[in-house]
Amino acid sequence: MSLPPLKDSFSAHFSMIGNIFNPNDVNAGGTAVTNTRLTRHFNILTAENSMKPSELTRGVPAGEYNFTTADRMVNAALASNIKVVGHTLLWHSQIPQWQRNLASASKETALAAMKEYITDVVDHFKGRIYSWDVLNEVFPDGVTAGSDWKTSMRGNNPWFRSIGSDFVYEGFLAVRLADPDAILYYNDYNTDQVGKATMIRNMVRDVNARYKQAYPNEPRLLIEGIGMQEHHNTDVSAKNVENTIKLFKPLGVKLSVSELDVLGQSWNDYGSAAVTPGGLEQQAMLYRDLFRVYIENKDIIERITLWGVTDDRSWRSSGLPLLFDSSGKAKLSYYAVIDALK
Numbered sequence: 535m536s537l538p539p540l541k542d543s544f545s546a547h548f549s550m551i552g553n554i555f556n557p558n559d560v561n562a563g564g565t566a567v568t569n570t571r572l573t574r575h576f577n578i579l580t581a582e583n584s585m586k587p588s589e590l591t592r593g594v595p596a597g598e599y600n601f602t603t604a605d606r607m608v609n610a611a612l613a614s615n616i617k618v619v620g621h622t623l624l625w626h627s628q629i630p631q632w633q634r635n636l637a638s639a640s641k642e643t644a645l646a647a648m649k650e651y652i653t654d655v656v657d658h659f660k661g662r663i664y665s666w667d668v669l670n671e672v673f674p675d676g677v678t679a680g681s682d683w684k685t686s687m688r689g690n691n692p693w694f695r696s697i698g699s700d701f702v703y704e705g706f707l708a709v710r711l712a713d714p715d716a717i718l719y720y721n722d723y724n725t726d727q728v729g730k731a732t733m734i735r736n737m738v739r740d741v742n743a744r745y746k747q748a749y750p751n752e753p754r755l756l757i758e759g760i761g762m763q764e765h766h767n768t769d770v771s772a773k774n775v776e777n778t779i780k781l782f783k784p785l786g787v788k789l790s791v792s793e794l795d796v797l798g799q800s801w802n803d804y805g806s807a808a809v810t811p812g813g814l815e816q817q818a819m820l821y822r823d824l825f826r827v828y829i830e831n832k833d834i835i836e837r838i839t840l841w842g843v844t845d846d847r848s849w850r851s852s853g854l855p856l857l858f859d860s861s862g863k864a865k866l867s868y869y870a871v872i873d874a875l876k
């Protein structure tokens with residue numbers, strides 16, 4: 535007996551249920567998603583790696599692009615009636631060396647290079663992307679709620695290093711101008727932690743206020759959404775996730791759960807101990823509690839994306855973090871989620 539499609543099970547609460555895809559999930563011609571687990575259960579996909587700056591620039595000189603694989607994937611998804619999230623434009627990780635080198639460039643040089651990268655990439659995919667993760671993970675772990683967001687960004691983000699905090703406004707604005715139809719997101723992990731959540735809240739509030747001043751007649755926000763990655767483990771509390779949603783709510787933005795997976799163990803045990811049956815039970819309970827929080831806030835959460843289908847293909851596979859085991863069988867975590875939906 536096969537399980538009902540997840541997108542149908544969720545449809546009373548969330549219209550977009552997503553997952554990730556890779557080049558081998560689509561056919562050679564880019565006319566169909568061939569992974570039937572994806573087409574059965576999900577209606578929006580995020581490239582796990584293939585649209586990151588390092589991939590879009592792989593094997594070509596600075597200023598040129600390698601769009602072949604990403605085009606094949608995006609076209610295949612659209613042909614299979616699946617929307618695509620563009621992930622991601624501005625990041626400190628999985629970027630080409632020439633972007634890293636811009637950390638020590640002048641503000642003027644780096645700003646021009648950033649705008650050129652954004653304009654080229656966003657224009658290339660224009661009309662095919664539902665929402666862009668414009669900026670990914672700009673705040674460091676452990677940032678405290680009292681910090682100034684403008685000076686508390688990651689030192690290894692080259693755009694922050696050379697341009698300063700202005701790159702956020704300039705970057706989002708460049709995406710808006712290149713594809714006015716795409717919904718623009720800020721995306722980060724550990725948003726259940728109050729320090730990072732407060733930095734994000736303050737940044738989004740201030741950048742959107744600056745846009746409002748510059749474009750008083752524009753009804754839309756510049757940063758229209760916050761992606762909460764939700765890479766969790768059994769120590770995480772759903773209550774903290776709820777608190778963060780409450781903190782973000784007054785911004786008037788949409789939220790998405792953009793990369794959900796929950797380790798079947800604590801962060802401390804991850805990588806050093808095997809997942810136990812008790813761990814899988816705790817994992818299922820946390821999935822259930824998280825989904826209860828998401829459902830309570832379905833008025834502002836537009837999408838829930840899981841970061842993988844089966845445990846064996848997860849980027850954190852040793853922590854068995856997903857809803858289906860390596861043989862494709864539904865786990866306790868799957869039934870816990872379905873339970874929360876009732």
Ligand code: XIL
Binds near residue numbers: 582670763793849
């Ligand atoms: C991960 C991929 O799943 C891995 O395959 C890759 O090796 C590293 O990146 N935050 C993000 C995602 O925004 O792009 C990351 O994806 C997971 C954390």
